[in-house]
Amino acid sequence: MTERSGTRPLRVVVTGGAGFIGSHLCARLLDGGHRVWAVDNFDPFYPETVKRAGVAPLLRRENFRLVEADVCEPAATGEALRAAGLDDGADVLVHLAARAGVRPSIEHPLLYSRVNVEGTAATLELARRLSIPAYVFGGSSSVYGNAASVPFREDDPVAAPISPYAATKRAGELLCHAHGHLYGTGIVCLRFFTVYGPRQRPDLAIHKFARLMRAGEPIPFFGDGSTERDYTYVDDIVQGVEGAIRYALAHPGCFEIVNLGENGTVSLSRLVSLLASSLGVEPVLNRLPAQPGDVQRTCADVSRARALLGYRPSVPIEAGIPRFVEWFRATG
Numbered sequence: 080m081t082e083r084s085g086t087r088p089l090r091v092v093v094t095g096g097a098g099f100i101g102s103h104l105c106a107r108l109l110d111g112g113h114r115v116w117a118v119d120n121f122d123p124f125y126p127e128t129v130k131r132a133g134v135a136p137l138l139r140r141e142n143f144r145l146v147e148a149d150v151c152e153p154a155a156t157g158e159a160l161r162a163a164g165l166d167d168g169a170d171v172l173v174h175l176a177a178r179a180g181v182r183p184s185i186e187h188p189l190l191y192s193r194v195n196v197e198g199t200a201a202t203l204e205l206a207r208r209l210s211i212p213a214y215v216f217g218g219s220s221s222v223y224g225n226a227a228s229v230p231f232r233e234d235d236p237v238a239a240p241i242s243p244y245a246a247t248k249r250a251g252e253l254l255c256h257a258h259g260h261l262y263g264t265g266i267v268c269l270r271f272f273t274v275y276g277p278r279q280r281p282d283l284a285i286h287k288f289a290r291l292m293r294a295g296e297p298i299p300f301f302g303d304g305s306t307e308r309d310y311t312y313v314d315d316i317v318q319g320v321e322g323a324i325r326y327a328l329a330h331p332g333c334f335e336i337v338n339l340g341e342n343g344t345v346s347l348s349r350l351v352s353l354l355a356s357s358l359g360v361e362p363v364l365n366r367l368p369a370q371p372g373d374v375q376r377t378c379a380d381v382s383r384a385r386a387l388l389g390y391r392p393s394v395p396i397e398a399g400i401p402r403f404v405e406w407f408r409a410t411g
């Protein structure tokens with residue numbers, strides 16, 4: 080999505096713009112000549128310094144504004160956006176701000192509900208107040224729960240989430256639908272499948288395992304290693320989000336739910352061995368029982384993403400893990 084390819088420069092609000100996926104998205108949008116307002120409150124889920132480091136190169140770019148605000152407060156966020164120069168409205172709001180992670184949501188269900196459900200309602204309200212015609216929601220594959228068949232299709236039943244996190248993400252989609260119905264906003268809800276790559280959240284398996292392996296410590300290995308995930312490289316996710324932005328803008332009043340994954344599965348055992356060989360270490364496993372809330376398998380059917388968004392995932396796990404490791408080594 081570039082100016083050169085004939086797309087006009089857009090004004091994009093990215094909530095959670097200082098986070099893992101958000102900072103990659105902001106960088107790509109700026110590369111395409113667009114103007115970006117990143118809204119983030121540097122929530123303490125993981126260290127603020129990590130997010131500040133991710134956002135630092137963006138702060139040097141002319142078309143980027145960082146707006147430090149809590150998305151659960153739409154009036155204050157709207158004021159802060161205006162103060163940051165967004166006085167003539169925006170073309171699209173991409174809502175990525177959330178409390179992420181399945182396991183911590185079991186410990187803190189109220190907090191997850193507040194940030195993920197209220198936060199989504201609040202950003203939809205913000206979009207209405209600022210007359211933003213298009214909205215992209217950062218949802219999750221966790222909504223499929225322990226679905227019986229793979230790959231997961233968008234029209235599979237999603238009425239049986241198995242963690243508070245998954246329930247909040249499904250609630251977000253439902254709020255989006257209601258909002259679109261009432262106000263005619265073009266909405267695309269994306270379901271991301273386990274995202275990884277440079278700057279991956281430190282709590283997620285690949286990053287956490289890499290840290291432990293480098294320190295020669297045992298890695299927590301839940302279950303028998305047969306759980307499978309559809310790991311998606313962050314550049315592919317960003318390409319899909321760009322497609323969703325284009326789609327929502329081109330189809331006023333649309334409501335679409337779309338998977339973004341790689342359409343493959345990798346077992347926990349294989350992931351550990353790929354990561355260990357890329358790091359050049361012998362992994363030590365701390366075998367633990369399977370975790371409540373974790374699903375057995377995720378795998379995305381991405382045919383809708385291909386058809387609607389022009390999604391073309393291009394980084395298989397064998398290529399993505401070495402790229403992650405390269406970044407991991409460089410950051411000490």
Ligand SMILES: NC(=O)c1ccc[n+]([C@@H]2O[C@H](COP(=O)([O-])OP(=O)(O)OC[C@H]3O[C@@H](n4cnc5c(N)ncnc54)[C@H](O)[C@@H]3O)[C@@H](O)[C@H]2O)c1
Nearest residue numbers: 095097098099100119120121122149150176177271273274
């Ligand atoms: N990373 C994945 O594998 C994955 C998978 C499925 C869905 N998602 C979803 O994608 C989105 C981005 O995930 P991520 O991995 O980049 O997580 P992240 O934690 O790195 O990014 C989320 C950002 O939101 C910000 N934030 C949290 N609460 C906020 C609030 N109240 N106001 C303003 N900002 C707030 C955080 O400070 C953080 O920078 C989230 O909605 C997450 O649920 C991620």
